[in-house]
Structure formats: C-alpha cells, structure tokens
C-alpha cells in the first residue's frame with residue numbers, strides 16, 4: 539500500500555506518490571516509479587496506483603505500463619483506455635485470486651484534463667476493486683469512480699491508499715492553499731512534504747517511503763508536463779516517472795548526474811546549521827537557498843501532437859536546473 543495524493547485545480551493537476559514497494563509487510567524496493575504520464579489525443583493525465591505491488595510474478599508497475607502501452611495502440615481516447623484498464627485489472631486480479639493470496643486490493647488513480655473542442659475539464663478517476671460503496675476487498679470486479687468539480691473554479695483533492703497516516707489538519711491546510719490559488723510547484727512540494735511526514739507516522743507501518751515523485755499536468759496544452767523527484771537523503775541520483783505517449787513508452791528510472799557535481803538532494807537542516815551536503819556552508823546559504831531544496835531537478839514531457847515523434851524516439855527532455863524551475 540502506498541500513499542497517493544492528487545489535486546486538480548482550474549489551472550493544473552498534481553499527483554504525488556512515494557516510491558517504496560513492500561511485499562507482505564517487507565520493504566522490497568525503495569525506488570519504484572509508481573506514476574505514469576499518459577497522453578492521448580483527448581487527454582493529458584497521470585496514472586498512479588496503490589494496493590498490491592508485487593504478488594508472485596505479478597508486478598503492478600510493469601503491468602500498468604505494459605497494459606497502457608498495449609491499450610494505447612488500440613485506442614487513443616481516454617474513456618476507451620480507462621474502460622480497457624478496468625477490464626484488464628479485473629482479468630489480472632481474477633488470475634491471481636486462485637493463488638490463495640489474501641490482499642488483492644488495487645486502486646489506480648488517473649487524473650488530469652480532458653480536452654473537448656475548446657473546453658478543458660479537470661477529472662480524477664479511480665479504477666478500484668475496494669473503494670466506494672458496496673465494494674468487496676480483493677475481488678476481481680473493478681469499477682470506475684469519477685470525480686468532477688461541482689462548480690467551475692472548484693478544486694478536487696483525492697487521496698488514496700494509506701490516508702490514515704495523514705493528519706486531517708494537513709489535508710485541510712492543503713485544501714485551503716489550493717483554494718487560495720497556490721502555484722503548481724508550491725502544491726507539489728506541499729503534497730510531497732505531507733507524504734514524507736506520513737512515512738514517519740507509526741500507523742504507516744513502514745509502508746510509505748521517504749522518496750517521492752510528483753507530476754504536474756498543466757491545463758494549458760502549451761505548457762509542458764513536469765515531474766519532480768524528492769528525497770530526504772544525500773543523493774546524486776534523480777528518478778523519473780514512467781510515460782505512455784503517442785508512439786512511445788518510457789519506463790522511468792535513474793537519471794544519473796555527474797559525480798563531481800554537488801548532490802542534487804540533501805536532507806533539510808535548520809537555517810543556521812551546516813548544510814547536510816558537506817559544503818561547510820550554512821544550510822540557508824547552500825541547499826536551503828534553492829527553490830527546490832529537496833529536488834532541484836525535474837524533467838519535462840513535451841506535448842506530443844503534432845508532430846508525432848518517430849517510433850523509438852524519446853520525447854523526454856531532462857533539464858538540470860540547480861536552483862529551481864526554468865520558465
């Protein structure tokens with residue numbers, strides 16, 4: 539089980555998830571990409587999941603990427619792909635149901651904007667076999683729950699997975715910041731901070747990792763989709779999310795930075811304490827001065843149509859910014 543927090547405002551969609559995988563309560567991986575960017579002709583979305591991650595030879599992250607990739611070759615409409623995922627999830631879990639494992643709960647969260655003519659509408663969908671009224675946990679019957687803003691200008695905030703590890707006041711604080719119109723990079727930082735705090739909550743039972751990815755999908759198609767990696771340990775490594783785009787499947791992974799460059803990510807310190815990167819500077823003058831102290835790097839997904847990228851080409855652009863977001 540993981541923790542996914544998703545917000546859709548009139549201007550952007552942001553999703554954050556931790557990167558830890560557990561199997562039977564044991565940590566099996568700290569750096570798994572749980573988010574996948576999905577772009578179709580009528581939607582720009584990000585897909586996350588919570589629930590079963592590894593069971594026998596079933597690997598949920600790989601299954602999502604493979605299934606989205608295969609559905610994407612059959613249809614280019616978000617609604618057809620959502621229905622295809624619902625049906626494929628039911629089939630996949632049905633096959634596992636025979637293996638005697640108890641916990642087969644799974645929720646896919648899909649969020650972003652659908653484009654119909656000149657109108658863009660924010661949406662969050664959950665494809666789930668255990669959430670919502672009347673669900674029987676672990677069963678092979680998945681349904682699609684749709685979240686739509688009730689009034690124009692309203693924001694949606696949906697959490698999935700280990701939400702009990704997050705204080706109610708933290709959700710309320712985020713909600714009020716969203717209402718105030720917090721910019722996307724502020725929202726993603728806040729959201730990943732909530733996830734990292736939740737990982738320390740004893741009720742998270744070690745199931746939430748300290749490393750996170752966030753993904754921002756702007757409403758305006760002229761703006762690029764971006765992703766940020768957050769870690770609270772000293773790291774020269776940055777990890778990217780997955781992407782299923784027109785003509786391309788991209789399994790996100792390690793984006794290595796130069797060995798001689800300063801660490802991309804360092805643990806936070808008090809302002810006047812020495813920076814945790816070892817530079818002997820005060821934190822406030824070193825990594826604390828960066829707009830993204832936890833994650834000065836991000837990548838951008840360019841809009842994929844038109845033109846259609848040639849098969850096999852990569853549409854990811856890695857931007858190595860040391861002090862915040864390029865505009």
Ligand SMILES: [Zn+2]
Nearest residue numbers: 813815824825
């Ligand atoms: Zn530093």
